[in-house]
Amino acid sequence: xxxxxxxxxxxxxxxxxxxxxxxxxxxxxxxxxxxxxxxxxxxxxxxxxxxxxxxxxxxxxxxxxxxxxxxxxxxxxxxxxxxxxxxxxxxxxxxxxxxxxxxxxxxxxxxxxxxxxxxxxxxxxxxxxxxxxxxxxxxxxxxxxxxxxxxxxxxxxxxxxxxxxxxxxxxxxxxxxxxxxxxxxxxxxxxxxxxxxxxxxxxxxxxxxxxxxxxxxxxxxxxxxxxxxxxxxxxxxxxxxxxxxxxxxxxxxxxxxxxxxxxxxxxxxxxxxxxxxxxxxxxxxxxxxxxxxxxxxxxxxxxxxxxxxxxxxxxxxxxxxxxxxxxxxxxxxxxxxxxxxxx
Numbered sequence: 001x002x003x004x005x006x007x008x009x010x011x012x013x014x015x016x017x018x019x020x021x022x023x024x025x026x027x028x029x030x031x032x033x034x035x036x037x038x039x040x041x042x043x044x045x046x047x048x049x050x051x052x053x054x055x056x057x058x059x060x061x062x063x064x065x066x067x068x069x070x071x072x073x074x075x076x077x078x079x080x081x082x083x084x085x086x087x088x089x090x091x092x093x094x095x096x097x098x099x100x101x102x103x104x105x106x107x108x109x110x111x112x113x114x115x116x117x118x119x120x121x122x123x124x125x126x127x128x129x130x131x132x133x134x135x136x137x138x139x140x141x142x143x144x145x146x147x148x149x150x151x152x153x154x155x156x157x158x159x160x161x162x163x164x165x166x167x168x169x170x171x172x173x174x175x176x177x178x179x180x181x182x183x184x185x186x187x188x189x190x191x192x193x194x195x196x197x198x199x200x201x202x203x204x205x206x207x208x209x210x211x212x213x214x215x216x217x218x219x220x221x222x223x224x225x226x227x228x229x230x231x232x233x234x235x236x237x238x239x240x241x242x243x244x245x246x247x248x249x250x251x252x253x254x255x256x257x258x259x260x261x262x263x264x265x266x267x268x269x270x271x272x273x274x275x276x277x278x279x280x281x282x283x284x285x286x287x288x289x290x291x292x293x294x295x296x297x298x299x300x301x302x303x304x305x306x307x308x309x310x311x312x313x314x315x316x317x318x319x320x321x322x323x324x325x326x327x328x329x330x331x332x333x334x335x336x337x338x339x340x341x342x343x
Contacts, residue, residue, distance in 0.1 A: 005053065005054055007047065011038055012038065013038055013054065016034065017066065017091070018030040019032040019049060020049075030090055031045065059145065062148050064141075064151055065145060066140070066143065066144050069119070070091055070139060071086045071088065073119055073158060075155075077158045079163025080162070080166045082095050082166060083097075084096065091141060096133055096136060097130045097133065100131050102127060102130075102169075102307075103124055104126055104127070104308075112157050119150065119151065120140060121165075123136060123164075125341045129304055136167070171307055172206055174232060175201050175233060175235040175237060176211075176228030176233035177208060177236075177237050178221065178239070179193050179194055179212070179240065180216065181240040184240075200300070200303065204304065206235070210228065214253075216248065217249070218256055221241075221252075221253025221256075225254065225259075225279070226257055226258075234282055235283055236284045236285070239289075242264075242274075251275065261277060262275065263277070267324055269324065270294045273288035274299065283312070287299055294326070294328070296326060296339060297326075298324070300334065301324075301340040324339070324340060326339045
């Protein structure tokens with residue numbers, strides 16, 4: 001229950017909530033914090049903030065204050081790798097990354113959580129790379145006072161899959177590169193793929209164990225894959241030979257090597273002819289020729305997810321479609337753009 005009292009009668013009372021001050025272009029935040037004892041000197045400033053009345057809260061057994069509610073739902077939302085402090089500001093609590101890694105949002109649970117009256121949570125896009133200490137989500141209970149039942153229901157939804165917001169660290173892979181194509185293998189043209197892929201891998205602290213070259217020959221490509229597996233590589237990238245031309249046999253070489261769960265085609269541009277397969281637990285990534293001509297492709301969306309331990313299959317490649325159209329801007333600003341942000 002909330003009781004209203006006139007401002008002139010509020011001297012000596014403790015504030016039941018933060019009182020926000022907004023100075024456009026300068027400041028937005030609490031002018032007075034919850035628990036502050038009102039004194040005569042405060043009255044003029046409170047009036048300037050539009051406060052002619054203040055409130056006394058007398059909670060019923062089935063009611064809860066916004067600060068307690070915010071702490072309950074923050075604890076339920078936070079999954080592995082996410083930390084928060086029980087220090088609500090204006091009823092809000094921020095969730096931060098405990099470690100560097102890949103932000104993962106359970107988007108279905110987030111939507112279900114936000115369907116509950118009187119609570120909200122806003123996050124960064126799922127699959128965003130974040131640094132330790134970075135704000136990744138924020139939540140609050142919207143009214144000052146509310147019933148406990150919706151808060152319990154929202155918290156149950158948030159924690160049912162181990163939390164809505166989590167951070168997965170990226171492993172430092174040991175990668176093998178196989179550059180396919182007769183023109184490169186026979187020295188007719190200079191290879192440009194290996195430097196590009198090496199740079200993308202080392203940006204994630206992956207070790208490039210070995211680079212091999214193979215002509216458009218199924219058997220030789222198969223042997224190159226097997227050789228990388230024997231060397232202990234836990235990630236293999238193959239470039240070229242992904243199109244529909246008859247002499248593009250890289251996919252056949254992958255299949256011959258014993259790979260299963262072969263998924264060819266991604267709902268993203270550039271990179272529609274992208275391929276993912278597995279030999280045991282080792283992922284094989286087929287990078288189409290667009291990787292030579294575009295700074296950012298579907299590889300940039302999928303590689304960190306694989307390094308974070310995610311198993312990529314048909315569903316994951318299909319869900320890239322929403323937000324998977326690169327605008328091919330004259331000056332690439334990825335990841336600060338919409339590419340890959342719809343999934």
